[in-house]
Amino acid sequence: MESERQVALITGGTGGIGKETALTLANEGFSIAINCTSEPSKYVDLKKEIEEKGVKCLFIQGDVSNFDEAEKMVKKVIEEFGKIDVLVNNAGITRDNLLMRMKKEDFEAVINVNLIGTFNMTKHVVPYMMKKRYGRIINMASVVGVGGNAGQANYSASKAGIIGFTKSLAKELGSRNILVNAIAPGYIKTPMTDVLSDKVKEEIKKQIPLGTLGEPKDVAKLVKFLSSEDSSYITGQVIHVDGGMLM
Numbered sequence: 688m689e690s691e692r693q694v695a696l697i698t699g700g701t702g703g704i705g706k707e708t709a710l711t712l713a714n715e716g717f718s719i720a721i722n723c724t725s726e727p728s729k730y731v732d733l734k735k736e737i738e739e740k741g742v743k744c745l746f747i748q749g750d751v752s753n754f755d756e757a758e759k760m761v762k763k764v765i766e767e768f769g770k771i772d773v774l775v776n777n778a779g780i781t782r783d784n785l786l787m788r789m790k791k792e793d794f795e796a797v798i799n800v801n802l803i804g805t806f807n808m809t810k811h812v813v814p815y816m817m818k819k820r821y822g823r824i825i826n827m828a829s830v831v832g833v834g835g836n837a838g839q840a841n842y843s844a845s846k847a848g849i850i851g852f853t854k855s856l857a858k859e860l861g862s863r864n865i866l867v868n869a870i871a872p873g874y875i876k877t878p879m880t881d882v883l884s885d886k887v888k889e890e891i892k893k894q895i896p897l898g899t900l901g902e903p904k905d906v907a908k909l910v911k912f913l914s915s916e917d918s919s920y921i922t923g924q925v926i927h928v929d930g931g932m933l934m
């Protein structure tokens with residue numbers, strides 16, 4: 688029955704990891720809500736691809752770093768589907784530079800989208816999850832949020848913040864059957880890492896025991912697991928998908 692279908696809301700759902708996550712959860716029978724920053728009409732092909740799997744798909748345009756827009760997006764999903772079972776806080780940006788050259792605006796922009804965006808969406812979704820006494824929140828962190836990275840002080844601070852946020856919420860919401868986990872991807876082949884030169888990619892590969900960059904599906908498969916009944920005793924964790932890069 689349509690009303691029994693689980694509903695997943697994925698922010699940044701048109702990017703590399705987000706799109707793969709949407710397709711993977713659609714395969715599992717989830718109704719899919721995708722947050723995007725451009726006009727939804729740009730994504731008719733993705734919508735069709737998801738709906739061909741026999742599930743509904745809603746695109747909602749909005750900026751996660753804007754508190755009011757986040758609220759409107761969540762309300763639209765509730766109007767359409769009546770609930771949100773899984774929230775994947777995946778929207779993220781980089782503005783890399785060494786501290787000496789990093790502009791205040793670049794530090795703030797990354798914190799606003801990655802960390803405050805995660806807060807904004809979670810803040811508006813959690814009341815609905817509490818009512819249902821069920822929810823899965825999956826936050827996209829990064830290995831850089833655990834190990835740091837020269838040239839990414841803003842990004843690693845945002846991702847380390849997401850990890851603290853994840854653990855605190857896991858403690859706050861466990862009694863309501865809302866599980867909160869973070870994924871820490873290493874280097875995954877997406878538009879975010881396409882900007883790296885081949886030379887830099889070769890250097891990165893040398894630090895990865897499995898010797899290669901990851902694929903979006905490597906992350907999406909973990910989102911699938913964390914959205915499923917198979918992970919029902921796992922909360923407050925930061926799970927690395929990084930080919931062994933950071934141990």
Ligand SMILES: NC(=O)c1ccc[n+]([C@@H]2O[C@H](COP(=O)([O-])OP(=O)(O)OC[C@H]3O[C@@H](n4cnc5c(N)ncnc54)[C@H](O)[C@@H]3O)[C@@H](O)[C@H]2O)c1
Nearest residue numbers: 699701702703704750751777778779829872874875877879
């Ligand atoms: N690719 C990697 O190697 C890697 C590694 C670690 C963590 N991550 C994290 O995974 C997540 C997905 O990254 P990706 O590699 O797929 O990158 P991507 O650039 O392909 O996707 C990012 C998505 O976020 C969206 N977005 C940006 N600003 C937004 C805003 N203000 N509001 C709503 N959406 C916004 C973009 O439109 C895009 O769809 C990010 O949080 C990123 O930090 C990626």
